[in-house]
Amino acid sequence: MQDSAGTDTAAAIGPCAGIPADRMAFIRQVLDRVGDKWSMLIVAVLEDGPLRYTDLQRQIPGISQRMLTHTLRQLQEDGLITRSAYAEVPPRVEYALAPLSRGLKDIVMELIRWASEHHDDIRANRAQSGAASSSPS
């Protein structure tokens, strides 16, 4: 707690849009890490339970090995997921959510639910905006 004025960081955003510029920086960092395409999907998929590498690949259609590996490492380095490698043959590696991501998982699920519920509206709006050329001479 660095703020002596008693202004809770999160609370400060509510009453006043004046988010201290300092906070903005790390919020951006976290958002950038956690908010990218694949991280959220991985967290969401892992929410159901531990999964192996290839299972993750199958669960997340369209992800490349490169991105899967990369994102997993990022999440692992941030302590959001754990990697358990079993030295057996064939080798098995399981990824699971770490305690740290308990709260995040919840938020991600909400976000996904929101996306599910409103993607129609969004698409509609998007189409409407794009359809501005519906007035030929």
Next chain:
Amino acid sequence: MQDSAGTDTAAAIGPCAGIPADRMAFIRQVLDRVGDKWSMLIVAVLEDGPLRYTDLQRQIPGISQRMLTHTLRQLQEDGLITRSAYAEVPPRVEYALAPLSRGLKDIVMELIRWASEHHDDIRANRAQSGAASSSPS
């Protein structure tokens, strides 16, 4: 649209995540739109009330006109924010959250709060992982 048959493994996400592989596609789209660096910040800042262009620039340190304008257009086209231009002099343009983003705003605020609360842990974990190369003699 390459995958139409077979793997019911996607159904394995079902219980809690409940993400049919089909949904995954548009979820990715929404996540991609909403999950980029600036969109969330703009939504967060706008949560407090309508703001003008320059105000947004001030509230979000580090954003360029290009990105501000671009992101605002995206959000607007998705119907997440509204743009009100008043033809007066000097010209005034106000951006505000649209009804559609009511729920999103909430989630974003939660995410930011989570980021605020756990960025220390994340940084610690990140540093620890990076410190693996403390090659002692």
Next chain:
DNA sequence: CGGTATCCGCTAGGATACTG
């Protein structure tokens, strides 16, 4: 004030091939 347009570096991220 509230943008638009252009140049440009950087890197996210896919495809492919190879390894332990």
Next chain:
DNA sequence: CAGTATCCTAGCGGATACCG
């Protein structure tokens, strides 16, 4: 099975200059 390494392109995103 679980990655690593390399190549390569699209577009993100900053800086700058200019317009209504």
